[in-house]
Each structure stands twice: as structure tokens, then as C-alpha cells.
Amino acid sequence: MTEWYKEDLAFIHDVGFSDYALKSAAGILEILHQRHIRSGLVVDLGCGTGLWTQELAKADYQVLGVDISEAAIAIARTRVPNAEFRVESLFKTGIPPCNAVTAISECLNYLFDPDNQRETLNQLFHRIYHALIPGGVLVFDIIELGDVPVEMTKGFKEGKDWIVLVEKEEDHDLAILTRKIITFRKIGEYYRRDDEVHRQRLYKEEDIVTELSQVGFQVQTMRSYGQYTLPQGRVAFVAGKPG
Template sequence: MWYKEDLAFIHDIGFSDYALKSAPGIIEILKQNNIQEGLIVDLGCGSGLSAREFVKANYQVFGVDISEAMIKLARTRVPEAKFQVGSLFQIEIPPCHAVTSIGECLNYLFDSNSDREKLIHLFHRIYNALIPGGVFIFDIAEPGQVTQETTIKNFTEGKDWIVLVEKEENRDGILTRRIITFRKVGEHYRRDDEVHRQQLYEIVEITEKLNSVGFEVQIMQNYGQYNLPLKHTAFIARKLINLNS
């Protein structure tokens, strides 16, 4: 229902910068935390762009995404990694060295499990899955993406495709994106429509939830040399090593 074939194709070919430019900074964060190898669980892995960079850096990758079309692209791109279709709020998270969720994945309201109550449960599950010293690296979109009660429309085009997006943000911090795609298939253009909704989160709320689980939290506006878009924040949540155990 989301990121179907045409939007997945367009996102992969036309909107790859976020994943590709974030990856070097994320790998550097891992190395700074003495994670030189091991399993990375990539929640909301998309078409496998980040996974490919992680595998190149000698990590193992297990990627999860709710979009079947995205997972199909990821499996083709990174055959060395393991991928599964599913909700990041429901998937079983195996023991791992790191968990990543890049590109505001935690904001999406794609299923009934993606709400504020389920977010704290996800943080608990990630904490329990991480080895001592493991890290959870992710980013969120904050309120203020669009001036409330206004509508923003824009479009992006590439070879044989165009995507039109209408965005609105309400008083409850819900961002709605109405997306229309046109993709040339054979001699004709094919149209598809999707509606994506996101719960926007304040930095302090996410920090408090992470702290309550037991994480040590660091916030950033960038992944290495890549600066995040306006009103986006990245988090490094560390599971500390218990020296008394």
C-alpha cells in the first residue's frame, strides 16, 4: 500500500542522496563506538542504499521495510544482506551490534502499530537486542515541516518520471503528504497515488523516551559531513556497558 512499484522506483533513482550521503557519517559513528564489524539491523531499509554501504564496510546487514517493492530492489542491490518485508514496529529484532533507521522512518504512520505508545515499546526491544556497547542511530522529523493550516505543492522530474507532492501539517503534529507519480512504461505514462502520514516528534520527547529505557543519548544535526534537512534531528542512543556485571 505504500511505496508501491512506481514510487519505490522513483524514490530509489531520484531521492538517493539522503541515504548515500548519510552512510559515511554513520559508519564513522560506529567506528567511534568501537563497532568495527557485526550485525546492523536497518529498520526502514528502503531500497538497500545504506545497506550496500554497510556491507562494503564489512558489516552484516538485516534490513526491514514495509514496502514489498523496496525490499525487491534491496535484495537485487545487496544480495549479501538479508531483507524482510514487515513493520519495523512488529518485526523481531535479532541480537545485534547496531540498529539504524535513516530517513525519518520512525515518523511514518503506515500501520496501527506506529503510534506514540508503540514507540516506547520499540525502544525497549531495540535496547534488549543490542549488545552492551551497541548503538541505535536514527533521525526524526520535527514539527514545523509546513506552516500550520497551509498547503505546499511541489514537483520533481527525472527521465521518464515525475512526482507531485502536496504537504499539510495540522495542529496535532500530523504531516500529510499526498503523492502523485507518473512513470513511463512502454509508450505511455502510468499514474499512481499514495497518501503518507507522519507523526512529528519534538526532540525532548524522543530524548526522554530513550533515557527512560536506559540509553545514553546524543543529538546531532548531521551525519558526518551531511547536514540534515531543516527541522530534522539525528540521535545516537548508546547501550552502556555495565562494568559491575
Template structure:
């Protein structure tokens, strides 16, 4: 897969238009949790910052934000949406993490195998790097897809907006612990419909392994069933809150 086929211009547009609920709910949850920790400013690092929906919310509430995003088309939208934030176009496995009060990865960002190094080992390394970047009392908020996300077999679904239609086929390999999402977007441009096809390959992580990895990195960690009252994680999808003790 090359970068043209991973959150390219049409899927980036559709993601921003219609799939921002997780980014909003995650951002609101983060702001509330940071307040409880006694923070009201400081730097938030957002891994897989998408189209900047969380970044917009967080910067409007007095925090600085540094986003790391592998899709250049998403970075372009994010720069317009959250002009006070700064973004780099890089893999979250490579980016240097500055000292910060929080790190987020909202929307299964660690699962995507667009970067072929993604997997259990890389996850352990990133947990360690996040721990070292966080100030004492700092928070690490993220969600992951786990085995069983598509337990009932291959699923076909579609969604639509005023100028686009998105078709999805999702299938999980239980033995390999992988999930493929084949996505086709038809977007209205110049009086016709442009078709874009993408294949997203995800590695699935067991909840217990994630919790052990967080504890091994030094965090106090727990699983979350929801991002506030707005998003309750469904089957095969879990949130995590990890804290660097003071």
C-alpha cells in the same frame, strides 16, 4: 491505506533513483561512528531499509545487515542492490530484533502511520526493544520529523528524472501533530506515462519527548544536526544518536 499505495512499484523506483542521499549519508555516518566505538564487523539492523542503499554500503564495509521493510516493492529492489544483506517484509513494530552492533532508521521511518499503531507509545516500545537487542557499546542512529516540518503552510513541489515526474503536496496539522504527503508519480512505461497516487500520513514527534524516551529505555542519547557533512537536517527534522553504555 493498503500496501499497494505505500511505496508501491513506481514510488519505490523513484525513491531508489533519486532520493538516496539520506540513506548514503546516514550509512557513512554509521560506519564512522561504529569505527570510533571499536567495531569493524557485526550485525547491523536497519528498520525501514528502503531500496537497500544503506545496506549496500554497510555490507561492502564488512558488516552483516538485516533489513526490515514494509513495502514489498522496496524489498525487491534492495535484494538486488545489496545481495549480501537479508531483508524481511514486515512492520518494524513487529519484527524480532536479533542481537546486533547497531540499529538504524534513516528517513523518518518511525513517523509513518502506515502501521496504525505508530505513535508516542509505540516509539517507547521500539526504543526498549532496540536497547535490548544492542550489544554493549552498540549504536542506535535515526532521524525523525517533528512539528514545524511544514510550518509555512501547505507546500507543493515537483521533481523529475529521465523517465518519471513526481508531484508532492505536503500539509501539516499543528494541533494534531500530523503531516500528510500526497504524492503522484508519472512513470514512463510502454511508450506512455503510468500514474500512481499515494497518501503518506506521518505522526510528528517532539525532540524532547524522543530524548526522554531514549533515556527512559536506558540509552545515553543526543540530538544530531547532520549526517556528516553531506546532510544537514532542516527545519522540523532531527537526527539522534543513542548509545548503549558498556
């Protein structure tokens, strides 16, 4: 079992933080349709609990979901039983020939994946490019530098039988965002506490555009997926492989 997005945080993220994936879905599907990708295999990197995977399956795509969290994949397999899932690093997993690749909700930023080195991101772009069919597309989003407007911010969110507290701190010099997360989840009569620390490498939009272009992609950036405006500090990329 990995040390990140363990059972309780995976559950809380699924029931309490589904908006990002679900509100993005219509806009991303429209991107695929605009590029005449209405069927075939979509590889969902960092698929989490399978919220976006399920929307792809509903739209009659074949889906391969990849995530490093065993707990998240367990939920995803229950949610989308007709999809294929792997518990693997998205930076090292084999990417089969496919029509599209997605990596939604800043999953390319996470440093708890030991395979997430700066050079492996560029290698991933190359591997995706070669896996995509001509006319295929890569859609993903990242967090940029400046996500935290002040030195440190704290917040919390609660549901029927859970609460999560988050402290965020950005090191601008190192371009690292640290999130300290404490969860309380009711199990039987009592609440169970768990703690996780997530570190994320922050990027600049122009640097990612340059890397994608050098690989051969035709790149477009946006601050929304369709009608859904991304949270502050996020930018989405649509990288097409020429047909």
C-alpha cells in the same frame, strides 16, 4: 502488496531521492567506528530499497534489512544479495542480538504502518535496547513539528522517465504531516499514474530524548550525519547502550 511505496514510487524514490541515504552514510559509519563497532550485525529498520544497507555491506557488516514495502524490498534484494531482508513492520519485527540498529530517513514517523502507535515506539526502544550488545548503538532521525513553514507547500521533481508531485500539509494541533503524492512513470510508450497519501506523526526532540533516557540509553542529538546537514525539521539521535 502494501498501499505505500508501491512499485512506481519505490522505483522513483530509489533513482531520484537517494541523496539522503548516500550522503548520510559516511557520517553514520564514523559514528559506528567511534564506538568501536567495525563488524557484526547491524539491523537496518525501514531499509527501503537498500541504499544504506549496501553501504553497510560494503563496510563488511552483516545486515538485516526490514521494510513494510514489498516493492522496495524487491529492489533491495537485488542491490544487496548477501544481506537478509524481511517484509515486515519495523515496529513488530523480531530484533536479534546485534551491534547496532539504524532507522534512517524519518521512517519512524510514518503512520501508514498500522503498528505505528505512540506506545509502540516506546516499546520499540525497549526491544532495541535489550537486543543491542553492551556498547551497541541505535542511530535514527525523525521529523519534528514545524517541518512545513507555511500552511501548505507544493513541489515536484522529474527524471528521465518519471515525475513526482508532492503536496505537504502540517496539522500542528494533531502533530500530523500529510503528503499527497502523485507519480507518473513511463512504461513502454505511455506514462502510468499512481497516487499515494502518506501521513507522519511529528515529534519533539526533547520528548524522544526523555523516552530514550528512561529506557537506559545515553543520548546525543545532532543536525547532521558527519558532513551532511540534515534537511530542515530533521534531528538525528545517537543512543548508546552503556558497555
